[in-house]
Amino acid sequence: MTKPKANDYRGDVKPIWCPGCGDHAVLTAVMRALAQLELPREKIAVASGIGCSSRFPAFLKTYGIHGIHGRVLPLATGIKLGSPETTVIAVGGDGDGFSIGGGHIPHAARRNVDLTYIVMDNSIYGMTKGQPSPTSPEGVVSRASPYGTQERPLNPLLMALSYDVSFIARCFSGKVREMTEIFVQALQHPGFSLIQVLSPCVTFYNTYGHYNEVTQPLPEGHDPGDRLSAIQLAMNTETQYLGIFYRDEDRPTYNQRFEAVQALAPETTLDAIFESLKR
Amino acid sequence: MTKPKANDYRGDVKPIWCPGCGDHAVLTAVMRALAQLELPREKIAVASGIGCSSRFPAFLKTYGIHGIHGRVLPLATGIKLGSPETTVIAVGGDGDGFSIGGGHIPHAARRNVDLTYIVMDNSIYGMTKGQPSPTSPEGVVSRASPYGTQERPLNPLLMALSYDVSFIARCFSGKVREMTEIFVQALQHPGFSLIQVLSPCVTFYNTYGHYNEVTQPLPEGHDPGDRLSAIQLAMNTETQYLGIFYRDEDRPTYNQRFEAVQALAPETTLDAIFESLKR
Amino acid sequence: MEQPDATVVVRIAGEGGEGTITLGDLFTRIAACSGLEIYSFRTYSAEIRGGQVMYQTRLGIDRVMTEGDEANVLVAMNQQAWIEEHEDLCKNAAIIHDAHVQVPNDSHQGFPIPAEAIAQELEWARGKNFVLLGALGWFFRLDLDVAADLVRQQMRHHPESLEKNLAALRRGYTFAQQTYPEPFPFALDLPDTVEERILLSGADAMALGALAAGCDFYAGYPITPATPTMESLARYLPAFGGKYVQVEDEMAAINMAIGASFAGRRALTATSGPGLSLMTEGLGLASMAEIPLVLINVQRAGPSTGLPTKTSQGDLFLSLYGGHGDAPRFVLAPDSVKDCYFKTIYAFSLAERYQMPVIVLSDQAMASRQATTPLPGEPWNGPLARLTPTPEELAGDYQRYAFTDTGLSPMTHPGVPGGMYLAESLEHNAYGYPDQTPGNHEQMMRKRARKVETAREMLADWRMTSRRWGDRGAPFGIMGWGSTRGAVREVTKRLQAQGIHVEAIYPHTLLPMPDQAIVDFLSTKRAILVPELNFSGQFGRMVEHRYYKELDERNVHIYQRKKEQGVPFKVREIYEATLEMIDEERKLWNKEHGEIARIFDTVQRLGEASGTFEKDGGHCD
């Protein structure tokens, strides 16, 4: 096989995203990363929830599943456990991931199942036309918050760090090259990786300008093995650092754990079990 | 009225907990704290989810609601918003709070609604007879994990710190006096407070001995205003510090926010709205 | 144009991104302000922005009840509009189209407008839709000043583009005036006096109904097509001293509403199918702990994520039966925009008085439609309030869940001295404390179920339980529910005009069913048509089941007309199904009696005239 090109992974369906939507860049970066890693298309499965960003799997020519709102992590976990040889990518939005689906992240982290979770965070509910999301800053005015939001935004990376996710990074749709590189590393990471992509919604909450100003690469010399320093950097909400905050490659993945369990479990058969139940 | 006694808050129903269960101590501490604060019983509402610990409200003579599994925070939030003068206490277990209900904590934190959330953490599912919980250490053997649990435990306080909960503390059922004092402070805290009580399940996972060894008061001079230092202390899982890790009293509560919104919203009446809809 | 029944269907189609919906919306408002009655409907595209969308508005001199079938006027913003819509036009329809859209001129009348060119000339490319709006204004002879005022008012939040849009509007108007001076074939005579009407959407009707019912708490999670109701409440509730929370998911929504209701508030949540599925567990809690709760479910096409922007009536079974164990509830079905207002009020009355969850079933079509409506009057006998304990009861041995003849027990809330109790999701005794003894469980089940029976008695008196119209006692009937009523209304009217006697009934409470009214209705019927917008015919199955004794006794035949395509019924579809039913009955009669009964004469005549009863669109015939 010749080395694949990014376009080989492009699906037959044209993305339905608005022109300029940050998610286009994420799609490009994912296709490039897949090509760079030369992953066979049939060995890739992309799972998602519901939202603009969650339409993602339809735009790739791989296995895909467009599930229900907020359940992408259990869904993707099921795929990875069911088919350990498959590279599983979970994608979705900030609403899907941090609002209705927020309860699943700590448990994916506990399992350290080997999947790459890309959250396209636009700090808004794009699909349902512009309601505030858990990462919307305080005071955002919308039809659903006519007097401004009254809640403080969440800090997804700090949360991921507190869950001890084993690979944590932040990207920006304005920087496709850097994003591609991080995706490559995340895809290679053995375990659960969570990448927050600042991916503006040009239609309901255009933050390109803002992010161009406040984003900046992680300080040179940041050691991704140092969780406390990662926490400090994540706590900085003025500057939004881009790059790999944290990485721990030494933990067993969930599939490895299962191998150990299977080795531990005493061999048996159905007949043997019935035998043991005999009076 | 004479100063109330702890026993005045005791309900007509005898606790169904096993003798020695850590939750008895929590009940005592809550009753003492209520008495100390001289709160009128009809101005208290206690909400819970499902679990041994969640049977709590039945044992007090206050308003109570025993809801469904994992939903105690939305339920309690509804009560506090519906009746701002009521002191609202949310209670439950580690399964109820960190497993099925884990997705609600960050959002309660974002709102900073004025309620006191007591999690009786026994690192096990007591009610359903001993399955591992999200805080069970790795390798715990039970009928539901015959080859040992394969997941890393969560760190609830670190998580709460990452959500920026405005009052965060840890207690131990073995130390009722200290617990009472912390409950008093939590009940007085204007905003959302989360208290993890290490409350052993003597029947399925007795950890009294362990906690007697590994718990210890927070270092003298710890400044609860210092979030980073709180994080560092919470990251220590060898020593389980007891006390108030973090506290920020300067944030508006959710009810205060609503007052502001109500002041902001232009006055109107149903007739005026109909008028505005006329062609 | 003298007949008052005259209506015109105007359909506007184009890219979602190029202001198609804005054009439709503004045109509708201007027409309404000019004294016409209107009724609008819209489809959304699957795309987030852009994608083809369609806005249909029907104008009339008298009250309009549906968005109509074939369009008389098509405004084609792009080529796709022509391609997708031209099969749905009446003969000689007028096509108002951008000059670059290719329209074969054979069976239609073309009215090209160089909207894009004009907009470009004004250096305001986005103003294309306003050029067309201006042209529409001229064609319908609407007052340009009225139009400009409305644009000003509607666009007040976009001052930067207002003047440009106004210029485009005027240029469109003038261009059409100069190019097409002759009378427009579908223009309606504008009335001399503009009667008092409000322009109301189904979504807003529910929000306002909630306010009228004293709702002071809302918790919800965004979901199409329930979001507009939520957004209206976000805007208004604070001024009414109420609280509005956008929560993290549907479990939070229903549980927060339950908490607020427990605390004494009149609490509401609104959602659509997927959200209702997630709220099933919470519904059971409200039912078990006897906590009032109103849940608006705006149905969309399922299953699963399905067709999120399209309409359906597929959540009936879930609303009736969704929940483990037997968990009593009420289910209401408003059948028009105005009725959405009243049924929401009645829902609060039922929830509060009977301490139970109430589901109100709307749907995408009804929520997003706009209609001119007279100001709603006062609700009947309400809104009702909770039963509260007397001071004596509070001073004594207060039992929150006391067994009573009606099943209703007095309810308190935090803050009331002496009223402390435990609201329990476990089976409980009269005080609320857990009690798992066999006898107590069955007694409590009976108590909770009894409340529905108590309500049934009260409801028998209410105007709200069903709507019945047409020829009283006619042998043929139509029985439906919810948003399809407008189309059925038009069908019965048309049939009546043709001398065919038909009677229709729309129950407004589906749980409990208004049995008396329905049995009475069925008592004279030979056959009934049950039209509904779902795949399996849920309502028809329920009717068949519930009334099988009556149906069988009188040998009443049921004809189900099911449709699950994401779009509402066309009037024609129900009209045809009705005639087919009658025709089928004629054949049966014929076979049984060897002769043709007189009642079938007209149907046969109609059948022979049109073959398959086809094409009979509003203004076209």
Next chain:
Amino acid sequence: MEQPDATVVVRIAGEGGEGTITLGDLFTRIAACSGLEIYSFRTYSAEIRGGQVMYQTRLGIDRVMTEGDEANVLVAMNQQAWIEEHEDLCKNAAIIHDAHVQVPNDSHQGFPIPAEAIAQELEWARGKNFVLLGALGWFFRLDLDVAADLVRQQMRHHPESLEKNLAALRRGYTFAQQTYPEPFPFALDLPDTVEERILLSGADAMALGALAAGCDFYAGYPITPATPTMESLARYLPAFGGKYVQVEDEMAAINMAIGASFAGRRALTATSGPGLSLMTEGLGLASMAEIPLVLINVQRAGPSTGLPTKTSQGDLFLSLYGGHGDAPRFVLAPDSVKDCYFKTIYAFSLAERYQMPVIVLSDQAMASRQATTPLPGEPWNGPLARLTPTPEELAGDYQRYAFTDTGLSPMTHPGVPGGMYLAESLEHNAYGYPDQTPGNHEQMMRKRARKVETAREMLADWRMTSRRWGDRGAPFGIMGWGSTRGAVREVTKRLQAQGIHVEAIYPHTLLPMPDQAIVDFLSTKRAILVPELNFSGQFGRMVEHRYYKELDERNVHIYQRKKEQGVPFKVREIYEATLEMIDEERKLWNKEHGEIARIFDTVQRLGEASGTFEKDGGHCD
């Protein structure tokens, strides 16, 4: 003691904390090992530890089908045991009680055993239950060595207390032997040969059925009474190369199972009512995206948290109708412990072959009962596998959701080259890509529904779709579902013995219903009794609805016998309800015909003899 039908009901009651369940469980096992057939049932207390619990086991020489009604032997561990249970004893029942329990000796035979004193003497206070176990061993003349071996095996994880318990056992045996040397009135003759039987619980039957069906993925969240099935799978799945995950909630459970199934695994989840409510949304996804999934729902009494440890059949409607939109699924209802094994296998066959969710309805009573069962044979025609595309199909234009006559389309999974597709929760076209056009939606709805029809045809051939027994063609019938079958079986047997002809049918697929079998069954009936364990009579309502034409045509009357108390039917309750039905029919016949039909003779005789057909407990009469 010659009649092979002889059975004895032993009820053991006491504090949960003092080893009551252990006592019951061990006694049951020892009796089984001694060659008796057994059938056990237990209730749990609401308390976490302690609280009054009850273990009932019925011993027989032939196969036993229910836990029985009135007890012949009561083992009263404490005073409360006597208070709560004495009304449920047959005349002259034997009361084996701790010496300090006060038992009025009027209508019963007391056998005091100073269990507590003996235990204290042994300095092993916790051994009280083993003293009583020893006494029971003597009373039933069970072999002490067999008993000791079994205790050794069961208690092998508690070596620290084993010897002490064995000592208590022996002391109890000797004490009883010395004190009560005469034959025990309720002892059964032990068979000479011990036939091959396994001792199986309903919960394990399902776990083993899953393994037999090739299940290799389980995701679930603990919930009473589904947890034991989950725990058995936790133990066994790894050895079968399968994966087991305890997840964070029920949404995760069903979605993780769906993911694994998408990846090619045979996936299972198990839950109970509240969990099923939460899984409703996921069920719709599996139905829409056509992903195989087996969901075991072990029913408990609702609504809401309800009575978590008590039995019910209240989730039928939720299983049939739970979901927004029309989402096809299968619903199976095993009716015995052994049947739990087979129905779980068939569930996988249906799920995999038809690419749909399958709900298997068990309940607390069936899951927690233990029964001696012959080794199950091979399942019929299965387990079936998925339809996969041919290499040609994969090489060509593979359509995952291709329209076919059967509705079934070939399915691939990650790893298969050329098989890449999108599994969609939105409405989609044959490739899986979103498609919201009206025509496609209706076609796809039809495709998905067609799969149920295809299955219906296949199922008509299956042994699995219903169980029918009794007097073929008898005018009176009993029709039920699920765990109540044992009691009905006993009733038909008893009636038969009394010369009353009754036939019974238990459908095993409730969706689709085995219409042919049921219509055939109904065709000879004059009246049927529908017993079920829920408040609103869900199954009866469904039967009434589905077969109203047949029922009405032949004027078949339905008598519903509903019970919602958290406990199973007593045989007597169904027996009486059946006789009452026949008696009612006799009166009707009498009125209509002015004479008594012969078929009613026996019933009348029985009725006159006993007044209200009361008291007719197993071994007592």
